[in-house]
Amino acid sequence: MHINLEETQEKKPKKFYQLLYVQVIFAIALGVALGYYYPETGEKMQPLGDGFIKLIKMVISPVIFLTVSTGIAGMNDLKKVGRVAGKAFSYFIFFSTLALVVGLIVSHFIQPGKGLNIDPATLDSSQISKYVKAAEESDLKSFVFNIIPDSLFQPLVGDIILQVLFVAILFGVGLALTGEKSKPVTEFLNACMIPVFKIVAILMKLAPIGAFGAIAFTIGKFGIESLKNLFGLVLTFYFTSFIFISVILGFVAKLNGFNIFKFIAYIKEEVFLVLGTSSSEPALPGMMSKLTNMGCEKSVVGLVIPTGYSFNLDGTNIYMTLSALFIAQACNIDLSATQMATLLGVAILSSKGAAGVTGAGFITLAATLAVVPDIPIAGMTLILGIDKFMSECRALTNVIGNGVATVVVSNWEGQLDKEQMNRVLNGEK
Template structure:
């Protein structure tokens, strides 16, 4: 696992810690976007550039982590066992997130009383999302996991393509035995500079967060929230409820505190908040989870897969937004239709994984399959979707961190002492410390 080096024991000044810099950048960006919206919009390239920088290293991080992790496994059947346990976890909690969104929407009814006539809504702005939704199918998604070429897996930007090739290559190295040891040693040596590169890129996180949040506030403005404040507040409240109650209970049963985990990942969470992209913090999450005692192979298999199959925040958003549209347009949905909506959302949420603007595209795909719901109703929430995307990303991120620890515990691949040390208050500045690679499996 990854452990801090001995020469980094002295805590850094608070102003040099990543989470402090990102927090200040978010506040400054919000102020700039609010008072000088034109300048704020012009800073969009800063956020886009940072996200592209991070995406540049996602493929090698996943490949090296998975390959070296599998090559170090004593038995190959452990790979299938980890994947199976992860998929069972993802299915259960993704479905639970959909149910929570459905229940809260029925209880709170955030769209009641708006009395919108769907025929008066313009569908011009949502046409792009609707067209993407028609291209989504579960079969197409599964086939897209297989890359056209090995090089294509690393250039397509599809996390699952890299993961598939890494798993197969890792298994091949294990089957090759001693003859493959030089290759494994090379990849193990490559791990250190790649994670050093990640640490180097994270120094630009405050700049990326500043540009992204300035653009969001400058383009959409805080005032755009007023008309749909009930929906936004309900979604944020529901996501908070899911994290603290549902994921909190799972965390407690696993033997750790969800609040301590959130504190441990505060720098990454602020980065996700600022950039509105959980992918921006993917390499750091994998690094932090390994540092927290999760076996390298579990981290490599669970976290990237979870980014496509364990989208708790997106699932809450889908059922909540769908029922909001139904309530706002006075479209009555029976219990049977709501259950059908939930079942459709279970499939469409997997089919839209990896699609840009996945939350909104997935919603379009779900509404298009339920005839009684007007797709035009999506125009109601288009203006505030950007403000809800931050919450979706944060919830997805926390859900995948919890899933990694839980699956590692199930697999017996969790170093409890390392987890306790990482979540302890003394670990507050670890994200800024140099890291070294400790080879070998966690007992």
């Protein structure tokens, strides 16, 4: 049963100003202008952005549960679940590590922190204490136990994606193993998807308001002026992410029969939504819908996208190694090849340990630096003020990376309708 946002909306052609992504772009421009010229008023717009994200979070759990459980229930071979998961995690591990390496290499050669000559002793680390504490608490044991909910249906009223995914897989397997006896339940869940996705479509109409509030708050509170001193780091991060998406993911896309730029154009609503809200979560329902509509098998989409939101954070990984070397360069600390290799090894582990944690980018950086004493953890205060401006790029890269991962795993599994994909990406649908 394929349900997407387009099916829950009217089919008649829309005028350009009625298109969601056009409205979001316009809202972002207004938000930037308000935050820049009237910063105090811009700061007061925060509830609009936070409220929209909270509304989307409200429907993420049922969307994932319904999509995954019904997808698995419809599988004839349950071995496929393990096979898809294995292929997905292989992809995640390789490209997450590659993203860390790319960030390390680019930062080493461009050296955005060189010349700042910061004395670590003069830095006030109290501002980052909460991130350090969160990093200390995000060990492997707590991470694993956090996946297991206290009750079967608790995740449906929570916002921990991995718990929802865990329960959805178990419930889907239960439906598949009981076959005809559970058919009424499966049909009921399939029917529930129609109103749930209709709710998503309704909420998405509020996206321009959410984007306006979020960007107005960011510009109003932090100010574009805060970018001046650390412009080199921000520019380097955006450049590195662009190279990763266009070259590395572009090559992967080509190997699997599609063009990365056509794919990005196809998900432009989600791209601008992420850009406006600085969060990848509002794009999750739309991404799942569009990937299914594009020709990916629903069960594969349901397994790969939610898991990737915790384990395939390409943008966050680029940010981690790039920022770590920036701090070292700013504090005039020369790292040897062995020290950089140690940094990379620790980052590979810490990036998985804090998966699914709110503010994971900054927390995983704190966790990495805490284990690598060569780089002062207090140096994180240097990038705290501009972290919000880099969060957009982190989220964008994460969303695009997970979209590509889903198409690739679907292709590997032989569950990708390439004719449908080409029609959709070429605008022929």
